[in-house]
Amino acid sequence: MLVGILLALFNLLQTSVFASPVISGAHTLSDFLDRSANFNDDSVISAFVGELKSLSSNDSSKCEQCITRLAIGKSLSLLRPELVPPVFTRWCKETAYMSNSTCTSTFSRNTVSTSYTGTNFADMLSLMDPFSYDGQLYCFYKEKACPKPKTPNVTLEHMWPSKQPKHFLAPEPSANDTFNVLHISDFHIELDYTVGAETNCTLSMCCSPNSKNAKSRTSHNSTAIGWNSYHDSFYTNNSFVRGPLIDVFQNQSIWSPATTFGSYTCDAPEILVNSTLNSIAKFCEDNSIQFDFAIFTGDMVDHDELALTSFDLTVQSEEIAFRDIKDKLGDVAVYSVMGNHDSFPYGELAQENHGFLNYFSYNAELMADLWEDFGWLGPEESQYARKHYTGFSVETPRGLKIISLNSNVWYQKNHYAYWNASQPDTFGQMEFLIEELVESESKNQRVWIIAHIPFSQEALPLPAKMFAEVVERFSPYTIANIFFGHTHKDQFEILYSVPGTDGKTVENAVAFAWISQAVTPWINNNPSWRYYTIDAKTFSVMNAYNYYTKLNETFTNNGDEPLWEFEYSSREGYNIDWPEIAPLNATYWHKVATRINESVEYNQMYENFAMRFSPFVPDCSKSSSCDLNYCYLTSFTVDEYDDCVAQIPTASS
Template sequence: MHLKLLYCTVLSLIYGLALGSPAISDSSALADLLESSDKFNDHSVVQAFVEELKAISHSSRNISKCDQCVARLAVGKSLALLRPDLVPPVFTQWCTETQYMSNSTCLSTFSRNTVKSSYTGTNFADMLTLMDPFGYDGQLYCCYKESACSKPKTPDVSLSHKWPAKQTKHKVAPVPSANDTFNVLHLSDFHIELDYTIGAEANCSASMCCTPHSKNTFANLTSHSHKDWNSYYDSHYEGNSLVKGSLIDVFKNDSIWSPATTFGHYECDAPEILINSSLDSIANFSSTNNIDFEFAIFTGDAVDHDELSLTSYEVTVNSEEAVFRDIKNKLGDVPVYSVLGNHDTFPYGELGQENHGFSNYFAWNAELMADLWEDYGWLGSDESQYARKHYTGFSVETSMGLKVISLNSNVWYKKNHYAYWNASQPDTFGQLDFLIDELVESESKDQRVWIIAHIPFSADALPLPAKLFAEVIERFSPYTIANIFFGHTHLDQFEILYSGPGGDAKTIENVVASSWISQAVTPWVENNPSWRYYSVDKKTFSIMNAYNYYTKLNETFTNNGSAPVWEFEYSSREGYNVTWPESAPLNATYWHKVASMVNESVEYNQVYENYAKRFSPYVPDCASTDDCALDYCYLTSFTVDQYDSCVENVKNNK
């Protein structure tokens, strides 16, 4: 019998004995059915495997949800090795008939097709063909993708053999120059909503509101609380000037409770006019204050949060092209160094390893981005070529000598199916190898480095990549790595890395590094749109201050269609009132002092929350709710394991 059929038979025997399942115990018949599937119609094969999956949960023996999940993966792998094209109908039918998830979630989870020209199957089927259901792969998947298993212990692996020993001089950060600085703009998380619809429902039950698909969450509402809101159809920017459109009666439709207004809503992603308003405010600020930006960084997520059934390859491409076009139009000749976010791919969140035959699924995106970035003059031909071939990652040396390393964080994203096979190995994507090689080279030349990515490692990352990234950061900080930048959370945040076992000793002596997590332009969810720029030391490329600007979105609801007012919010050096030398950069030690105050004082915790959400109407009250209880854990955790450990301690000490 063929090896793959033997695998199917063995798995069936194992789970037939373990579960006492009549359907699975007849493994020879199942294998024969697969082997001669050309003699049967596919419907028979699908029905047989659906019954296999049902039998797992309906076994006469009482087995855990975790074991059930692992068993389904094993049966699914036996099918994927032979007929990957049948994995989607089998798992989707099982999922919907057993109501394991909602119908739409079943479809988006198991029947999501890749962008491809010749191969059959889905990302889920691809994962099954390579993963080990019985080992760390299966436990990890069943923990993060189906919440069926406890988090498995993170493998004890290291990358320390890939770099030379740390010399004494590399343990100290270089000293900044005396007030000689330049400026860098930081943008993140635009999430353009191309089908944003003026007057559509913003108080909706779908995953994204303010679109033609929105429906009122509360069908029994009969009166409107926002009669003073006004919306103008077809308002747009011409150059730097707003052209006001026609006033429309958004309440003509009685079913609308909370209408989408011209410049956006707190429960919705950004209409293009809001993105252009943010970019226009930057251009006006730069011109009015005679402040130039040496370059800009964009830390990802151009595409909206629409539910998966409403996204497509075309929407993804159009959204990415629109965002980068708007950035180029407004910022002119300012170089922009970008990363892709979890939404900036199709299907959502997926990225396959190049060295296992999956790169052709996702090459379109790398090629599109590399072409755009090169055409706009943001990357040279060499950097563009590397980005085209390596998950859109690249390194570039700025005109002032700083190296910027761009990483694609989907390689460590917990919703990326391709990250769940061979998951105990340290670097299946090769991206950490790339990062280490670049850092070793820069260290040998005494060159400072910025690292940009989208997803922070304590938020939505898998544990092992987070642990290894922290190991890399600790090795090359503070001498070579000057700063690290993320987006993704939509909040104005930071994170601190501490040395020692697990990074649990959160003392000033153990501070290693910190990262900047940028606020978003999209108001989703319940934030005011915002952007920032940094004052950067010319000698060391350390950040001396950060200046944050925002607009009060709710004021645009009743301003008769006028443009949003973008205003100064706070500076990072002065905003927290920390005693700190003027000549010292805002390094990890500074942020440790801020985090300590947040932990020790409800007042400072409130200040942090005010800045995190940019004084939106939805800022939590830290004095009267538990909504702020985990802030300190987030700010002082750099990895998944560190954050989970901190949260557990908080719960145990309540």
């Protein structure tokens, strides 16, 4: 098989790669292999960089150039994979294809001290077919050089039994028997958060020792504000201890200093995470409320530059996040997923059966160890999670099955998702999901699905299509709810059984997903958390209660703790006429989305909730930034979202 691929590439590339001075005269593949062994690395790198650079001098389109680059890179990856990172990094910088820093982070080889992805890029090249859907997909999403390719028309329906009449109906909820579940998401702990550092930064991650504003502070009036830059504040036994105030403006370069509990342009300092968790614990104590369990929908690591994101930082962030949850929530079991930031390198995840499993198995093992140590998973469940890192399931004491999926499988930035991309399930994740759902359906068991990245914008089209097909098949009888994080906004997405704008009717609404708000304020949101009241018979959500803090009020309040307040409940907040005994299902959210589409008032209400009334909420009566909300809320897949947006004249022009 490998020899066949190499021979095919040789025939395709003999007029380009094999015309280079280093490899000229190689008339057969074996001749080339023999000759290449005689050249030192520098000469091979120079030859391949020259070939890549020469593409821009011909009359080919950007798309053709991108695909040819992949083909050239593939030939190198099969022969000398270790040279792919230096070749593409040098080509990228010398042609100014991207900024120098982006060239480095994208193509330089992986190290334990940086989250560069060049080694993963080389792995992808060795597996993919550049001249197929693989190359078109990569060149569209990764380099914006090709048109978006048509999503393959494949199906997974052969993997499940026919849908019986009873499966088209959700079970009826009980009268008044409910319990409570906590949902938290997107901590993004900024471990190097530095009180007094720059928040109005133009260089590096804000609020860090590396953050800077490239402009002078001349005539800037930040010094007139009484900023709460209290250094070394901390919690002890849930009590807040305020540290000393520092004179941040002794540093003449500071425009707007980082205060104790965070900023809208920064990720969350650990003290903000602890404040959030303390507010949850205090709420439970004050209101005599208990949570049966909690779900955490991913992202513990911050958004710092890949050059500053190390393996140790990734692991430390994950350990601290779960340690703090355990410390504050006590015996409440937490069922979790990994976010795109919770991997090293960032956003990457390989299939288990093609030689790259050892890159990523550490994370599944670490998570399984932590979750078992904290009592969230039993020994058998922990072993299952450890050995199946694209997804695992767990059954709660009440009988609800929770299926946790690793969304890097469908993430647009994951290099391993771009080979054999026309096949519906290279990771085996959908097969696992379907097997779990078929089993649950056979015994009338209800299921929750939790994942990090929703399928409507940053997912690859084919996995999104497959997931939507699975959800439609097993809803509303078996799948009770779906929960995501990632966007940092309080949102939802509806799945309709009939595609297209005309299909967005109340009769066609078959499922929906909750998208949780974030603890991190990055970017321009107020920190927030929520809990659900759950029907004990059907595990449907009867209501959701959202709590938040106005972060801007902590900037000038003498360093006091944030004040956590009730924001709104999902049932009452949108003022929809809805039966008290009915769960908040796809029909309910269709009614909400319809109001948002028809009314500026409701669109504004949605934006207020999405960003938790932050100072940066747009004015929907004046701003076009609200125009795509309906498309987002009523599109369950990336193809549906793109098609919807294309029909909006101002959005597509």
